[in-house]
Amino acid sequence: MTLYKDVDVRTLLRKGGEPFRLIMAALETLAPGQGLRILSTFEPKPLYRVMSERGFDHAARPLTDGDWEVTFTPSASVPPVAVSRGGEDATDWADPIFHLDLSALEAPEPMVRILRQIDLMEPDEVLFAVLDREPVFLLPELERRGHRWVCAADEARTTWRLLVRVGEETVS
Amino acid sequence: MxxxxxxxxxxxxxxxxxxxxxxxxxxxxxxxxxxxxxxxxxxxxxxxxxxxxxxxxxxxxxxxxxxxxxxxxxxxxxxxxxxxxxxxxxxxxxxxxxxxxxxxxxxxxxxxxxxxxxxxxxxxxxxxxxxxxxxxxxxxPLAAVPRLVGLGLVGLAATLVLGAGLASGLAGLLPPDPAGRVADLLPFHIVFGLGGWLTATALAVSYRLLPMFLLAAEPSVGPKRLLRLAISAFVLLGLALAAVAVGVDARLAAGASAIAAVAAIAVHGRDLAAIVRGRRRRDIEASGRASLLAVLTLWAAVALGLGAALLGETARVVPTVVHLAGFGWLSGLGLAQLGKIVPFLTWLEYFGPVMGRRPTPRTQDLLPSRRLEPWYVVFHAGVWIGAAALLAEAPALYRFGALMQGVAVAALLVVFARTRRLAGVAAEHLREGVDRPRLFVATIEPGSKP
Known part of the structure; x- marks a missing residue:
């Protein structure tokens, strides 16, 4: 079953605001496998194409007062998600407080930067990172240090999205 | 996990x-x-x-x-x-x-x-x-690159079985062999070994390691195509082997297998060119250059073999082709990749447990490119001298080429040993109370599972 993150852009729209950036920002914070539910004052058709390119299917439903509810669900063809011990509840984690783009860095640099950042964070805080290779050596090391993580690749396996929830680290 | x-x-x-x-x-x-x-x-x-x-x-x-x-x-x-x-x-x-x-x-x-x-x-x-x-x-389910590694394992099995058969024949363990068929197995042993096992595995490994070290995207279509061609080459080689075993002319199947193998190497070559062109790291390090030189030697070996086959002179160039494939391509690639793998694994072993918690040197600091470069040059020069000596039938020259290769490899052995012992690492980066990595065995620290 897919869990959804709710984004209500109706107030913003009624004030004449532009919701696209808000929605894209929400998209960046999704756990792998998580979907997005948008409440809007109109059917946001332009979004369908954008979201489809990012691997989401959509389903739209008109609400009673002329508003619309649209759910975006990760497409079934997206590769499976790898999860650490205790990482199954990732959809309930807090929003990430750090976003790291670690593509175009040579190993082991992405791994070092993530662990360096985590060392500055408090337990239960969440970090989000984008990598261009599967961080195969990092994942067991995170677990060894008591952190939880979720990691998923895009369909072409060119980008990996990693979510880490900091654990009660034992100093060694 | x-x-x-x-x-x-x-x-x-x-x-x-x-x-x-x-x-x-x-x-x-x-x-x-x-x-x-x-x-x-x-x-x-x-x-x-x-x-x-x-x-x-x-x-x-x-x-x-x-x-x-x-x-x-x-x-x-x-x-x-x-x-x-x-x-x-x-x-x-x-x-x-x-x-x-x-x-x-x-x-x-x-x-x-x-x-x-x-x-x-x-x-x-x-x-x-x-x-x-x-x-x-x-x-x-496996992607194309790991499947190619799996195919290499099939090549390993074939090499072992054929090799064991040949050794048993030499040891006199097999019944008398009037048709001399056991000796006919030798080319298959060599081709399965250098091609089916070692080259297939090396091509697979290079699909992963070269993009990683050159900071380039991994090709997605090429490996699948290469895998199909490699499987065809294997099947055809198997048919040729069966033909030899029953005493039928195997040339057609063997020739078709060689064509599929050359096509597979061509696919890899095209992907490699795309990796080099699309790289984000502008300066290629010594190990990267040596890897490319190894691939060039593979192409040279293939070109020499093809040229000789067209001229009907195959027998004359077999030792040279085998020499170029074994030393220039496979050994060259191996030594080149060791220049990257040894510092990386040593870094991971020694600094992995503390990474992110304290400053760590870069992997390049463990083994700077300039320590490798001259020895790669000497090694490949020795390989080409050896190839020339085989073609010119000059034994003394071959010995000289081997001496150059040997000196280069011995020097690289020292360079790798110093890397393992963290010889180039600044004192402030060394971890107090933790032994330097041992030369031949990685130390897995408590808490991490081997």
Missing amino acids: HGATLSRWTMSWFGAAIVLLVAAEALFALGFADPVAAPRGAETLAVVHLVTAGWLGLLTIGAALQFVPVLAAGRLRAAAASLPSLILALLGDLALVGGFVALGRGAAAAPHLLAGGAALLVAGYGGGGMMLGLTLRAAR
Whole structure:
């Protein structure tokens, strides 16, 4: 079953605001496998194409007062998600407080930067990172240090999205 | 567990491998074996097997013990077999080499050494192949690159079976063979070994490592195409082998297999060109340049073989093609990748447990490119001198080429040993109370599972 993150852009729209950036920002914070539910004052058709390119299917439903509810669900063809011990509840984690783009860095640099950042964070805080290779050596090391993580690749396996929830680290 | 950890025994396989290569180059340089005058002489076969069943085979298994779990993003299966397999393979190689030497001198021990060596090699490499095969199996469904590694394991099995058959024949364990069919198996043993096992695996590994070191995107279509061609080459080679076994003309199947293999190498070449063009790292390091040089040598070997086949001169160039493939391509690529893998694994072993918690040196600081470069140049120069000597039938020149290769490999051995011992690492980066990495065995710190 897919869990959804709710984004209500109706107030913003009624004030004449532009919701696209808000929605894209929400998209960046999704756990792998998580979907997005948008409440809007109109059917946001332009979004369908954008979201489809990012691997989401959509389903739209008109609400009673002329508003619309649209759910975006990760497409079934997206590769499976790898999860650490205790990482199954990732959809309930807090929003990430750090976003790291670690593509175009040579190993082991992405791994070092993530662990360096985590060392500055408090337990239960969440970090989000984008990598261009599967961080195969990092994942067991995170677990060894008591952190939880979720990691998923895009369909072409060119980008990996990693979510880490900091654990009660034992100093060694 | 998802992800890969440091392979404890990879350095042991590497260490044994490179020592055997130094020994082989020394024996060639001293003229103990003379591949110019006697390419199938017992001494030549002895030293060749130090290179193939010793250096190249141990290097490939050692690298795969680390690399396949990374490909599969899972732990190595049956990992307890790592050390016993290494010991069996190493003893097997030494016994086989001793068997060839004894054969050349007509010593009574020859059959025992040959048969025993072959059995130990089957057990040792069989153990290595089993660990890798089980690891790949657990990671199914597999992408094209790990499948190519799996195909390489099929090549390893074929090489072992044929080699064991040939050794049994030499040891007199097989019934008398009036048609001389056992001897006809030799080309298949060589092609399955250098091509089906070592080259297939090297191509697969290079698809992952070169984009990683050059910071380029991994090609997605090429590996699938290459895999299809490689499978075709395997099947056709199998047909040719069956034809030889029943005494039918095998030339058509063998020729078609060679065409498929050349097409596979061409696909790899095109992908490699795209990787080099699309790289984000502008300056290619010494190990990257040496890897590309190795690939160029593979193409040279292929071109030489094709050219000679068209001219009907195949027999004349076989030793040169085998030399270029074994030393310039496979050994060249192996030495080049060691220049990257040794510092990376050493870094991971020593600094992995503290990364992110304190400043760590870069992997390049463990082994700067400039320490490698001259030795790669000397090695490849020696390879080409050796190739020229084989074509010109000049034994003294071949010995000189082998001397250059041997000096380069011995120097690289020292460079790698210093890297393991963190010789170039600034004192402030060293960890207090933690021993430097040992030369041949990785230390896995408590808390992390091997």
